[in-house]
Amino acid sequence: MLTGKTIVLGVTGSIAAYKTANLASMLVKLGADVHVIMTQNATKFITPMTFETLTDNKCIADTFDRNFSFDVKHVSLAKKADLFMVAPCTANVIGKLAAGICDDMLTTTLLATKAPIILAPAMNTGMWESPILQDNIQKLQHYGYHFVEPAVGRLACGDVGSGKMPAEELLLEHILLHVAKEKDLKGRRVLITAGPTQEAIDPVRFITNHSSGKMGYALAKMAALRGAKVTLISGPVNIKPFVGIDFVDATSAQDMFEAVTTRSAEQDVIIMCSAVADYTPATYSEQKVKKHDGDMSIDLRRTQDILGWLGSHKREGQLLVGFSMETENLIENSQAKLTKKNVDLICANSIVGDKTGFAVDTNMVTLITKDEVKELPLCSKEETANMILDRIKK
16 A cells, blocks of 8 residues: 555654554555654664664664765655654654754754654653643644644553553554545545444344444545545444544434434535444334234334435535445346435445455445446455545546
């Protein structure tokens, strides 16, 4: 995903510096060319050799180091970088950058680069909450610097509060968000639903389905990477949404209906990828529970047809995408759904076989419009999501 990209990591004097080694390794595995610049204080916490072993590039800690081929390193790396992240970033370095002070290789290169800069602060809670530091952060944000909010937890000093360097996985997501994909959907507002709904029978039991939410979350991630402003409305799943996405929780079909309909008018694209339960039990007071020979029956009623409502309320210029899951007559039933629901594109997903459908990481989808039927190959759900977004863009 990062093949051909040059990522420069700045490491400053914090106990959290050891985490950056894992981040560097993760970036290399994604194909990035990773370069590391350390402050002298950072070398007290982790050695340059660690980063050199992980990245196969010389780690720079001395502005006047002559032990490499001649070029002006703070200029060459500044020009070469597609993105610059400082993690951990101390209050000292934030203050230097805010004042324009360049007294080491790291601050000199940062001032020289035109690449996006992301700072991941790590420090004591008192330092993080200092008005001077917060003023410096606001000043740097004014100049286009991006910040990753520190995590809350137990710090190395023993205090509990805000100031921990965020997890490496979160830092990686911020990097991907900036440079992983061409921003060909920038300016587009995309609403995506994902996962199942749960319809309560009583305080203990509920009706649901096997949807894992993986396809919807993959669509949301890929749309965000491509620059779209993404709103993800999700039923109960065990997946963490990608960074930068506006996330909305929805448990029941009614929750999802209300969340979708109140946001639908402002969207350019709506993708209904959730598996909404078709029926919900009557309210507890209305239920007529019947028992016969050990069996129990419960009064059910239809849930709201969200896709149908969206089709009948679609504004001019808005694109509506639905998903269809069928065990037989996949194309015919999906084409009928396209017309009946007034949808622009149906993603027909067969659930026959163990490599497609719920809970797996691969999918094989057929894209259906009023004048085209195109079968996509079996591939990962993220790759499938990209192909669906390509068709939407087209």
